[in-house]
Amino acid sequence: MAMLHSYSIPKGIKEWMFLTTPRSRFWTNAAMYVLFLGYFSYVMVSDKLPETSYSGYDAFLMVWVGTFILEEIRELVKPCCAVNDVFASVSRGRRAQVKQYFTSAWNYMNFVQLLLFVLGEIMRWFPEGRSAGRILLAFSLFVFYIRFLQNLTIVGSNIGAKVIMIFKTLFDFFAMVAILLVVLIGYGVAAQALLFPHVTDPKSVAAGIFFRPVFQIYGELFLDEINATPSDGTCSTNETVILLGDLPPCPQHREWGIVFLVIYMVLSNILLLNIFIAMFSTACELIQNKADLHWSLQYYTMTKQCFNGPRLPPPFIIISHLRLVIRSFWQRWKGAKIGGQLHEKEKRLESMKMEERCSYNYVLRKRNEKTDNSNARILALLKDIENSIKEGDDIEKDDLIFAS
Structure with missing residues (x-):
């Protein structure tokens, strides 16, 4: 044994x-x-x-x-x-x-x-x-x-699912931001036109249209700025003082400014943000139900990348890159050295393929010719039989006439 x-x-x-x-x-x-x-x-x-x-x-x-x-x-x-x-x-x-x-x-x-x-x-x-x-x-x-979050997706299915939730909800987030941006700019322009119609400085106007509405979403309402009066000493109605930059201008149409602020807060904080939270909860629930599947896909992708990478x-x-460059030059030099022999082999192989195609076409043509000849002979034979039957019928008729 x-x-x-x-x-x-x-x-x-x-x-x-x-x-x-x-x-x-x-x-x-x-x-x-x-x-x-x-x-x-x-x-x-x-x-x-x-x-x-x-x-x-x-x-x-x-x-x-x-x-x-x-x-x-x-x-x-x-x-x-x-x-x-x-x-x-x-x-x-x-x-x-x-x-x-x-x-x-x-x-x-x-x-x-x-x-x-x-x-x-x-x-x-x-x-x-x-x-x-x-x-x-x-x-x-x-x-x-x-x-670095990609590395966390491989650690476990729980963490990986959370990272995937973030990226999956980005598309919904951008859609909600587009809607919120329309509301934000509309409120910002209206509030700036009502409260500070005489402000012409581009930076101040841009701050009133974009800066103030953004922070009002997060709870900074700027009520002191909206309700400011000359008696407070925080603003002025004197054009000379305003031009010198000592004090900002006092807001106008404060009541309408507050009304627009309430409408804006209802649309942004109560309606749009809650819709986004509901969409985020739905997406998270769907991904959590398939957490193992998403994690397996990420694990497979990372395994493939690590297997094929340096x-x-x-x-x-850099050592692996130098090794790849040296191997590439070696393969090119080795290929140039035996390139003539490979070229001759390729030409010979191409000639053999050409002969094979020609032989196949010749055999196919002869087979078709033979088939055509056989079909012609069969048709001629059928025609002769048909003529013989017709002649037999004519003879039979003549015999009947003669007998009568």
Whole structure:
């Protein structure tokens, strides 16, 4: 009886296989991403981002974000079907690839955060744009934090369902904001025209139309400003005092201003916001009923991404990118070396296919000719039989006439 020999995998290979599994890659990427957020936050809130020059902290941050950019470029221009992509079976064109890339909300977020970072760093090259560059970097850091929510969707079905609820209700939120914006602008223009008709400063007019109605939704009603009188010492009806900027003008038509405020609060706070809360509750209930299904889909997507992606997390992902570049050049050089032989084989294969097609067409034509000849002979035979029967009938008639 043959003996079964057990094969022991070396310990180093076991550890490497464990570290390169999709689950291990996910947790490694998540840990490095948390470290990146901490470093980016430290650079922004501390004095490591000077306004007059670049520092080593800033340079290392740009290198780290540069690895994110390279990875997104690789995702965008990667081959239609990766070599180890066991999940994909249909190849796609470049245009379809780009379209597929931007079907994910997370990819849109990646594009926005990296674009803000690049624009912020470019603005910081110019002395007059350093302040604007810092603002763009702050927005980029905020989007990087929001982007971390994707990692939370994989932790568990409960947390993942909550994150999905947020994104699913964004479309309803934008629809309600559009309706609320119409009501807000209508009230703002009417209130500004009634209370402060003589104010012509563009900033003051814009603040009265947009700033005041927005904060009134949150409970800041500005009643002291609406009910202000010259006796209070907070406003004035003297045009000279108003032009000098010592005191703002007193509001007019206060009673009608209060009436418009009541109508606006009923529409915005009582009606529209409660409708939005009801819509949000309905969407949350529907998603919660399918929480496991949504979480399974997110888990599958993340597993596929980790399986087909580089094995190392940023910033060490640059090593994987260099490996891909070297392998690409090697394959091109190897392909150029044996290109002539492959070309000859392709020509020979094409000739064989041509001969096969010609042979098939010849056999098909001969078969059709044979069929046509057989059909013609059958028709001629049927015609002869028909003529013979007709002649027999004529002879029989003649015999009957002769006999009579």
